[in-house]
Amino acid sequence: MKMKKYYVDLHIHIGRTKTGKAVKITGSRSLTFTNIIHHARNEKGLNMIGIIDSHSPEVIIEMEELLSNGLLTEHPDGGIVFGDLTIIPGSELEIYDEQCQGPIHVLCFFPTLEVMRSFSMWLSKQLKNIQLSSQRIYVSGKELQRKVKELDGLFIPAHVFTPFKSLYGKGVKQSLTEVFDPNQIDAIELGLSSNTVMADEIGELHQYTYISNSDAHSLAKIAREYQVLVMKEPTFKELEKALKEIEGRKIIANYGLDPFLGKYHQTACANCSHPISPGEEKCPECGAVKFTKGVAERIKELHSPVVSRRKRPPYIHQVPLEFIPGLGPKMLTKLLDHFGTEMAILHEVPYESIANVVPLPIAELIWKARNGDILLQAGGGGKYGKIAEQ
Structure with a gap:
């Protein structure tokens, strides 16, 4: 079987179950499992997605029903198949053990629905509300890693530079070894406000593959970031090989927002999101003294001498269609x-x-956006960047 290219977004949230119960409270009501798989396949053109609220019992029930009526099938090498789209069941969790400086989000992926069901049952004893997304789990980071590996899963720290609820945002003081076993990490998710070059300023990350995902909270946000993988088939087993760069499987390109478009690229006022320059002690716009540290500034703090760099696939800055000024829903539908x-x-x-x-x-x-020939205004403080006047 020849290698093929596949478009992959591994971080998509469930907003509501099919009965209307909230899963990701901040997610759109239209983000049901069924809506996601149709939209990702038919409108976005993706070949593989990770649905990272698959531990929620009602989501598991919906998948079981779709499997029983033949709309979904399970691949023997892992992954749930919907036509030419493969779904990887996953779970986003929040750890905040005694070793953490702040909460950290992580992604856990599993090969089959049966394994996810087993993980969900274990989780239900470790957190307060198994129905909801991104719940705090009351075990250590290393204990969670051990459980994921016991179930032959993949363990990936999520959006690692985001100022809130991430590994380097506030989770650790300096190193991932403060909370995790570095040998049980399968990849690093970069997040919207950074790219490969920025992440490679941190020496301890050089051993890992970088992934770029949407963290979609609405259907429109699916595939705002993604990667192109070379694999023989879109299966869990092939995905694992690609993340570990085994037998020719690999990521050949990451596609993501220019970091300037991310919500946290530059340091900004926590009150009004006005950019804050180095040395400023209060916001020149509103006078506030509380700032949200930008990803660029945090990476400078974490910078370590570069001994060697692994060869990275290109990180291609891309402007999703929803960011194009004047391109509304009707025009997008027409396209x-x-x-x-x-x-x-x-x-x-x-x-x-x-x-x-x-x-x-x-x-x-x-x-112009496709070719990177466009002026951008940097985002920060929770406010997205935008396309500047050309």
Whole structure:
């Protein structure tokens, strides 16, 4: 079997169960399991997704029902198959043990629904509300790692530089070894406000593969960040090989927001999100003295001498269609009707074809964004960056 390229986004939340119960409270009500798999396959054009609230009992029931009526099948090498889309069941959890400086989010992925069900039963004894996403688990980081590995799962620290609830944001003072066994980490998720070059300033991360995912809280946000993997099939076993770069499987490109577009790239006022320059002791806009430290500043603090760099796949800065000024829902629907999926529009459709469907200024912005030829205004303090006036 020949190697093929697959579009992969491994961090998508469930907002509500099919009965309307909340899972990710801050997630959209339309983010049901069934809506996600249809949208990811038919509109985004993804080949593999990680649904990271699959531990929630009602989500497990919905998957079981879809398996029983034949709409889903399980691949013998792991993963749940929906046509040409493979779902990897996962769970996002929050640890905050005595070794942590602050809460840390992690991603745990498993090969089958049966294993996820077993993990969910174990989790129900370790946290307060098994129904909800990103719940605090009352075990240590290393104990959670051991359980995940006992179940042949994958363990990945999530959005590691985000100022809140992440490994380097406030979780550790200096090193991941403060809370985790470095040998039981399968990859590092970068988050929206950083990229490969920035992360490689930290020497202890060089041994890991970097992944770029959407952390989608709505259908529109799916695939705002993703990666292209080379594998023989879109299965759990092949994904594991790709993360470990075994037998030719690997990530060949990360696609993500330019860090300037992320919500936490630069240090900003915690009150009004105004950018804060080095040395400023109060916000020049509102006078507040509480700041949200930006990812760029935090990475400078963590910088370690670079002994050697592993060869990384290209990290391609991309502007999702929803960030394009003037491109509203109706125009996006028109583009999708003509070209099928957002992946096709972002990667394959010629400029002339786009310009035949949408006004020239919009077509030009899409084309400039695809080629990285666009001016950006940096985000910070929880406020996304944006495309500046060109």
